[in-house]
Amino acid sequence: MREIPLDSQILNTLQACGRKVNLEFFKNWRPTEKAEALEKGDLMHKMLAHYYRGRKEGRTKESSQHSILITECVEVGRRAAATMSISVSTSEEDIRQFKENILFWQQDGWDILDVEQPFSKVIYERPDTEEREGLRIIYEGIIDLVVVNPSPYGVFIVDHKTASRRSTPSKLSNQFMGYAWALDVNHVIINRIGFQKTLGTSERFQRILLSYEKDLIKEWVRSTIYWVHVLVGYIDQDYFPPNFTSCDKYSGCIFSQVCSSVPDVRDFKLQAFYFEGKPWSPHTRDDDDVDL
Numbered sequence: 177m178r179e180i181p182l183d184s185q186i187l188n189t190l191q192a193c194g195r196k197v198n199l200e201f202f203k204n205w206r207p208t209e210k211a212e213a214l215e216k217g218d219l220m221h222k223m224l225a226h227y228y229r230g231r232k233e234g235r236t237k238e239s240s241q242h243s244i245l246i247t248e249c250v251e252v253g254r255r256a257a258a259t260m261s262i263s264v265s266t267s268e269e270d271i272r273q274f275k276e277n278i279l280f281w282q283q284d285g286w287d288i289l290d291v292e293q294p295f296s297k298v299i300y301e302r303p304d305t306e307e308r309e310g311l312r313i314i315y316e317g318i319i320d321l322v323v324v325n326p327s328p329y330g331v332f333i334v335d336h337k338t339a340s341r342r343s344t345p346s347k348l349s350n351q352f353m354g355y356a357w358a359l360d361v362n363h364v365i366i367n368r369i370g371f372q373k374t375l376g377t378s379e380r381f382q383r384i385l386l387s388y389e390k391d392l393i394k395e396w397v398r399s400t401i402y403w404v405h406v407l408v409g410y411i412d413q414d415y416f417p418p419n420f421t422s423c424d425k426y427s428g429c430i431f432s433q434v435c436s437s438v439p440d441v442r443d444f445k446l447q448a449f450y451f452e453g454k455p456w457s458p459h460t461r462d463d464d465d466v467d468l
Contacts (some may be wrong), residue, residue: 177303177310180404181296183458184351190403191350198416200266205446207430215262216270217338220369221320222256223249223274224336225292228321232288246278264413265298268370273338273380276374276450277369280381285326294318294459295358300401313404316458319355325365333364340371343347347386353396363387 182190189197195464199205230236250271257267296316304310321334333355337345345352345366352364363385370380410416423429435447 177312178408179312179314180408181314181316181458182286182400182407183315184349184354185458186456187350187354187400187403190407192422193419193429194410195274195418195435196422196429198410199434199446201456202416204453204455205431207450209261211427212235212262213340214264215260216266216371218261219253219255219256219260219267219270220274220338223253224252226252227278228288228291229434231286232291236282240281246275247272249278273369273371276377277381280377281383286321287324288321289324289331290322292318293319293322297358299357299397300404311408313401315344315354315358317354317358317399318459319359320367322359322361323365324365327399330363331359331361332368333359333361335364336367336369338369338371342370342372345384345386346377347388347427348386350400352386353388353393353445354400357393362389363444 186197186201189200226249227245231247235245236242253267253271253274257264257270260267262270294317296314298312299315300311300313302311319333320336323332323334324330325332333352335352335355345368352366356362356364366382366384366386368380368382368384370382372380418435420435423432423435429435433449434442437445
């Protein structure tokens with residue numbers, strides 16, 4: 177039986193461009209320099225993970241314990257920043273925002289159930305037959321937090337997002353719908369940490385609630401299965417077609433200089449401006465989604 181693992185980042189890329197999904201997730205090409213916005217998001221996640229693990233362990237019940245935990249988180253951040261392509265001033269701004277965010281929400285009443293919990297769950301399975309090979313699709317990921325929320329009461333998925341501008345998170349995000357399906361939880365909270373210098377803390381630090389109906393999640397499952405069948409076709413034909421309508425989306429594709437070159441030059445471009453990284457794993461924090 178053939179197995180196809182994927183997560184929201186592979187799914188997002190697959191829906192955008194076949195060539196990019198091949199270069200990034202099958203060939204494992206990475207830019208020689210990681211975008212600063214991604215580094216900032218990764219740094220924030222490391223500090224938040226340490227903090228919420230400490231909360232889960234009961235290390236915030238007394239103010240002295242809480243202060244020690246925050247100091248530890250800052251040290252975790254500074255050690256991590258030393259290995260990143262990020263300036264000292266940027267990392268210190270990240271740390272400042274972290275501390276302000278933690279103090280702003282320290283009385284939120286969350287009961288922490290899980291911190292950065294990875295999951296792997298079969299979303300589709302077709303058995304082997306004499307006519308054709310079976311197919312198992314495994315959906316994977318890592319969830320920042322799972323909490324019991326006091327109001328409205330219940331189990332909630334929490335995803336941290338750093339942001340440098342105001343925007344409304346999409347309810348139709350593959351990431352959030354996939355999390356809701358994987359844990360069979362109807363509610364996702366976007367824990368937004370804004371870096372806008374002109375805004376106060378109540379505007380920069382927002383927790384945005386998304387609620388999912390069962391039928392919407394069923395539709396997402398069906399769509400995901402369809403797209404994986406498309407991916408299987410790409411793999412079997414050894415052809416990953418480019419989608420040039422995606423080249424200028426967001427901040428532009430990281431492989432734009434490759435695709436805009438003639439085919440004979442593309443290998444040179446890859447060798448000159450990219451490196452072959454480790455195989456992609458949805459259970460690591462190498463390429464966090466960052467809301468810019």
